Ligand SMILES: Cc1cc2nc3c(=O)[nH]c(=O)nc-3n(C[C@H](O)[C@H](O)[C@H](O)COP(=O)(O)OP(=O)(O)OC[C@H]3O[C@@H](n4cnc5c(N)ncnc54)[C@H](O)[C@@H]3O)c2cc1C
């Protein structure tokens with residue numbers, strides 16, 4: 001399955017991805033970013049907009065599951 | 069009895085102004101801010117116009133990192149257009165500025181709680197009636213008569229109330245900024261670099277901050293951001309132009325260069341500032357417009373509490389106020405931004421070349437606008453004018 005993956009220790013918590021997500025599938029606290037995979041429609045626009053390339057869309061290898 | 073009359077989500081300039089004017093109008097008001105700090109991290113180039121700021125506050129000396137009297141535009145082929153002249157504005161220390169505006173809200177009677185992350189809304193018969201939040205990880209609620217969503221570009225408060233705030237890619241600038249030391253820049257001049265080679269669908273800025281320091285950043289329009297990462301372009305520029313700079317702060321950020329939302333109020337709730345997409349869509353400037361929106365929203369909230377009416381209909385006066393103050397101008401600016409977007413790099417160079425023929429002594433901003441505007445329908449002039457007002 002394709003899933004949005006958050007690269008570790010890279011995010012600046014700026015919220016730009018949150019702003020463009022069409023289905024409100026990203027949660028961002030002060031220093032914590034979560035993709036709500038049940039809501040996510042894999043449109044990838046959060047991947048494109050991130051100024052520093054934190055997000056990637058990829059096949060979901062078990063050890064990388066960031067399911068909340 | 070509600071816990072508070074007015075709960076403001078977000079302690080940026082829009083939220084603090086909203087709380088200030090709500091409290092001033094007699095409403096029991098609180099700001100909930102998710103971060104540990106008001107005013108930090110600073111996701112901003114920190115440039116404001118003097119006239120813009122003065123609409124709301126008298127500029128304090130300790131807010132000001134640099135006073136700006138000159139604007140430079142650099143076109144893709146390096147043509148430089150300087151407009152010297154009158155005191156135009158400032159590069160602020162937003163960390164201090166945001167604190168002081170928040171303090172004005174407190175002095176007017178508002179409360180502020182940081183580390184308070186709003187996670188949802190409370191509803192009463194379909195009307196927004198408060199917020200759910202986490203304070204240091206503990207789940208809490210606050211009931212309120214009016215909720216003001218001043219939660220910035222990342223706003224989710226509006227979404228929870230059914231307002232459509234999701235930004236289109238083409239209406240979003242994907243930005244990175246370095247605050248650097250050891251750069252040789254004119255201490256009174258702000259520079260804008262336009263064109264595809266610097267920042268596709270956006271621009272690159274160099275804003276001085278005194279003592280050889282500067283905010284240097286750029287924004288790439290979202291529709292190009294798949295192919296051009298802001299961080300790569302900025303690193304390339306720094307290596308070329310300022311190889312000896314040291315980075316004191318690095319931040320990312322998004323700027324909503326959108327039209328103000330079609331609908332930013334509902335029963336019990338108003339959005340303001342970046343959350344309502346009130347930013348100047350040409351320049352990306354949102355400090356002053358956010359203060360404007362916040363002041364209007366806060367004033368309306370206090371009046372609603374006084375009248376005991378928290379309906380969307382009552383909030384019409386807020387919408388009308390914004391339309392009158394900045395909204396129409398905002399729509400015009402959006403059209404300009406749209407037109408600029410369609411210009412190629414050679415177009416931009418052409419316009420810069422014709423502008424550079426205006427004699428230096430005539431290059432006060434106003435003269436440039438009027439002289440060159442007669443010669444050709446120059447969109448860059450509109451842009452420069454937008455910048456002059458930030
Ligand atoms: C890189 C960059 C450069 C910029 N340069 C300039 C410039 O030079 N001049 C200019 O005028 N404008 C500039 N802007 C725009 C300007 O920074 C914003 O328009 C301005 O800060 C908007 O104010 P605001 O109060 O609406 O939102 P913000 O200042 O973003 O404040 C929103 C606050 O809400 C908080 N918040 C969000 N969600 C929650 C939640 N769920 N619970 C609790 N709190 C929450 C956030 O932590 C934040 O503190 C720039 C923006 C960027 C990104």
Ligand code: SF4
Pocket residue numbers: 010011012013014015016017018028033049050051052053054055320
């Ligand atoms: S846009 Fe990138 S840096 Fe910003 S919050 Fe999203 S993932 Fe993090």
Ligand code: SF4
Pocket residue numbers: 004020021022023024025026035039040041042043044045046047
């Ligand atoms: S892929 Fe699309 S739906 Fe999923 S989190 Fe990113 S923006 Fe939202």
